[in-house]
Amino acid sequence: MVAAAAAFFPVTSSLPDSGGNKIGAGNANLGGLKSKHVSAGLQVKANAHAPPKINGTKVSTSVENYKHEDVLPSSQSSRTFINQLPDWSMLLAAITTIFLAAEKQWMMLDWKPRRSDMLIDPFGIGKIVQDGLVFSENFSIRSYEIGADRTASIDTIMNHLQETALNHVKTAGLLGDGFGSTPEMCKKNLIWVVARMQVVVDRYPTWGDVVHVETWVSASGKNGMRRDWLLRDYNTGEILTRASSVWVMMNKHTRKLSKIPEEVRGEIGSYFVESAPILEEDDRKLAKLDDSTADYIRSGLSPRWSDLDVNQHVNNVKYIGWILESAPQSILESHELCAMTLEYRRECGKDSVLQSLISVYDAGVGNLAQSGRIECQHLLRLEDGAEIVRGRTKWRPKPVNHFDIANQVPAGST
Amino acid sequence: MLKLPCNGVDRVHLMSQCGFMGRPTSFFTGRSSVKGFRSTKAYPVQAVASAKDGAVVNRVEADIGSLANRLRLGSLSEDGLSYKEKFIVRSYEVGINKTATVETVANLLQEVGCNHAQIVGFSTDGFATTTTMRKYHLIWVTARMHIEVYKYPAWSDVVEIETWCQAEGRAGTRRDFIIKDYATNEVIGRATSKWVMMNEDTRRLQKVSDDVRDEFLVYCPRELRLAIPEENSNCLKKIPKLGDPAHNSRLGLMPRRSDLDMNQHVNNVAYIGWVPESMPQEIIDSYELQSITLDYRRECQQNDIVDSLTSVEALEGAEVVPELKSTNGSGKAMDDKQERQQFLHLLRLSNEGLEINRGRTEWRKKAAR
Numbered sequence A: 001m002v003a004a005a006a007a008f009f010p011v012t013s014s015l016p017d018s019g020g021n022k023i024g025a026g027n028a029n030l031g032g033l034k035s036k037h038v039s040a041g042l043q044v045k046a047n048a049h050a051p052p053k054i055n056g057t058k059v060s061t062s063v064e065n066y067k068h069e070d071v072l073p074s075s076q077s078s079r080t081f082i083n084q085l086p087d088w089s090m091l092l093a094a095i096t097t098i099f100l101a102a103e104k105q106w107m108m109l110d111w112k113p114r115r116s117d118m119l120i121d122p123f124g125i126g127k128i129v130q131d132g133l134v135f136s137e138n139f140s141i142r143s144y145e146i147g148a149d150r151t152a153s154i155d156t157i158m159n160h161l162q163e164t165a166l167n168h169v170k171t172a173g174l175l176g177d178g179f180g181s182t183p184e185m186c187k188k189n190l191i192w193v194v195a196r197m198q199v200v201v202d203r204y205p206t207w208g209d210v211v212h213v214e215t216w217v218s219a220s221g222k223n224g225m226r227r228d229w230l231l232r233d234y235n236t237g238e239i240l241t242r243a244s245s246v247w248v249m250m251n252k253h254t255r256k257l258s259k260i261p262e263e264v265r266g267e268i269g270s271y272f273v274e275s276a277p278i279l280e281e282d283d284r285k286l287a288k289l290d291d292s293t294a295d296y297i298r299s300g301l302s303p304r305w306s307d308l309d310v311n312q313h314v315n316n317v318k319y320i321g322w323i324l325e326s327a328p329q330s331i332l333e334s335h336e337l338c339a340m341t342l343e344y345r346r347e348c349g350k351d352s353v354l355q356s357l358i359s360v361y362d363a364g365v366g367n368l369a370q371s372g373r374i375e376c377q378h379l380l381r382l383e384d385g386a387e388i389v390r391g392r393t394k395w396r397p398k399p400v401n402h403f404d405i406a407n408q409v410p411a412g413s414t
Numbered sequence B: 001m002l003k004l005p006c007n008g009v010d011r012v013h014l015m016s017q018c019g020f021m022g023r024p025t026s027f028f029t030g031r032s033s034v035k036g037f038r039s040t041k042a043y044p045v046q047a048v049a050s051a052k053d054g055a056v057v058n059r060v061e062a063d064i065g066s067l068a069n070r071l072r073l074g075s076l077s078e079d080g081l082s083y084k085e086k087f088i089v090r091s092y093e094v095g096i097n098k099t100a101t102v103e104t105v106a107n108l109l110q111e112v113g114c115n116h117a118q119i120v121g122f123s124t125d126g127f128a129t130t131t132t133m134r135k136y137h138l139i140w141v142t143a144r145m146h147i148e149v150y151k152y153p154a155w156s157d158v159v160e161i162e163t164w165c166q167a168e169g170r171a172g173t174r175r176d177f178i179i180k181d182y183a184t185n186e187v188i189g190r191a192t193s194k195w196v197m198m199n200e201d202t203r204r205l206q207k208v209s210d211d212v213r214d215e216f217l218v219y220c221p222r223e224l225r226l227a228i229p230e231e232n233s234n235c236l237k238k239i240p241k242l243g244d245p246a247h248n249s250r251l252g253l254m255p256r257r258s259d260l261d262m263n264q265h266v267n268n269v270a271y272i273g274w275v276p277e278s279m280p281q282e283i284i285d286s287y288e289l290q291s292i293t294l295d296y297r298r299e300c301q302q303n304d305i306v307d308s309l310t311s312v313e314a315l316e317g318a319e320v321v322p323e324l325k326s327t328n329g330s331g332k333a334m335d336d337k338q339e340r341q342q343f344l345h346l347l348r349l350s351n352e353g354l355e356i357n358r359g360r361t362e363w364r365k366k367a368a369r
Helices: A002-007 A020-031 A046-053 A056-061 A075-083 A088-109 A114-120 A154-171 A183-187 A262-271 A316-325 A329-334 A402-406 B007-017 B026-031 B034-038 B053-062 B067-071 B102-119 B131-135 B210-217 B268-278 B281-286 B322-326
Strands: A127-129 A134-140 A190-201 A210-220 A224-233 A239-251 A296-301 A335-344 A354-361 A374-382 A387-397 B074-076 B083-088 B138-149 B158-168 B172-181 B186-199 B248-253 B287-296 B306-312 B340-349 B355-365
Touching: A134 A154, A154 A190, A154 A210, A154 A224, A154 A239, A154 A316, A183 A190, A183 A262, A210 A239, A210 A262, A296 A316, A316 A335, A316 A354, A316 A374, A316 A387, A329 A335, B074 B102, B083 B102, B102 B138, B102 B158, B102 B172, B102 B186, B102 B268, B131 B138, B131 B210, B138 B172, B138 B268, B158 B210, B248 B268, B268 B287, B268 B306, B268 B340, B268 B355, B281 B287
Parallel strands: none
Antiparallel strands: A127 A134, A134 A210, A190 A239, A190 A335, A210 A224, A224 A239, A296 A354, A335 A387, A354 A374, A374 A387, B074 B083, B083 B158, B138 B186, B138 B287, B158 B172, B172 B186, B248 B306, B287 B355, B306 B340, B340 B355
């Protein structure tokens, strides 16, 4: 409670020990709170602090005014209380009333209480919830993450997925090397490599939205891992995006696929959730495009220094930007990406020069104003033909955006 | 000097006490073009302190408590003359050195400038203009950007950036930044940028008239406050054009869709990405970017092709090694035992060779890991 109130004005900061790592540690403590299931994946946590602060007769008179955000008087009222002869029945009644009121607040909170939850975690480190199996984190969308159509770009969404995945592993204490390799994996030179990714976007967040991301892992076959994400609008609880990815283990030197060794299974097995995939698997074969089957090809795509990770490999999320480079401007203007399936085949580095191929189905490109959904096939490859990523995307007409109408700042207004 | 009534200042205090201030309601409609902030025309500063600023305050107060604003970890200072915000470094903003890239730093500076402008009530169509500026069809254009980073933050570090702006001569404005590591309160970077006004129709630079100037001066510190006060700083030095031929080049760079703003212009941060493209690999491997200074000369559009050129520049007082001057393309002759290196850069349009940017970078040897 006090923590929540304090965090309300973090600029004057009484934040618990705000150092980079320390914030994480501080929140890990909060993560230890067992959550109540209000509905799938939703927790009420911050208010778990509330009852202990409730105190004495002083409070009983103000129970009707009790709001969960109030800082309740503590030591002062207890002194008052002690000086009076205790009336136990009154006290009992008071405490019961208070707990019932608190519980009622608790129940009503449903999605709302995230507010104080969020304020305790103002830097968005996130926390492990649901008995350590689900990791959740909140992001507010920054201005440079907005794409040309005024909403968060698909790159931004994918970046948030990556961030939460890494923070999950880190907060679970399993981060061996900063890439999601556990300590045992590091010893054996093993790394996780993403094989497949599926994303379905129901609504893109705009600037000012806060996105609540939850992620968890499951087994995928005998030697793979599946990581799922659920993204919701923090305010409304509305589902924004669902994503699912399949990972395989590979030896980082030999680049050969590997089984999950027993030691690694010991580390991560307990984190696997048994749950249905968040997305139905899109297992339609992804065709390989070539020069003759592609409608558009964009060549000469090359990585910049900022596209690279520590191993000087191109970050996976960058591929998506390149995949879309070959999409005709007309599609990007009238439609928005609503689903994407990617198969990762190969990595590339700084000196790679790539080509992005696209073929467009289900719509006449020249008649986009009339068309409904569009489906595209993609191939990202090196100039010598080596495949980097194959993909399929689905597009739907952009929702009518009242921003378009109100975009002008009227002269004379501020 | 100020034509505004003194209560302009009182209103500033009122607004700054709001802590997390709501966005002006018109913000949402304009935020749509937030990408416009990233263009050379965008952003900084300046409040709408016109006779209508009562209206500004009311509108702002109506929005207090909007969740995103409470979550945005930034606010105006007590005197209302500067703005501070905290940011956490995300994993995807970290580069080959396991630390934030200079593009990430530039993005955060843009974000904080953007948020400062909107919190003091500037136009929210992406151009951060005042009422009077719009009357005259004036927009802001970046003239120069200088960023110094002494210690790059790592993943999940929290940085706090303070920003403010002030007039610069008759024609320009500057926006300054101080970047601190929030945990240690250590200054890890500083930046300064210079902005001028351009007529958006004629695309010509224009001197600022008093009424335009005074409108925005209200939110600037009266006394000169420089993030980088040193007189010999690179942020003040002229950047000469590279000699021909350049020591290193990378030709045929293309803007990506994600580089573009609402107006289909390439945003400032993309240029910062192009400059090191012509740096020799050996420098990138063993050195870290200490500072970058860019003079903006021309806009770049989506279909332009860009060449990036680099030459070594002798540090003052250092001996110029003769071989370096005649080196063409390989950079092998560069002495990489030097603690510091300095380079001149040119970004130009491939077709006609017209200059887009001139730049200068300083590099320091990376600490051994």
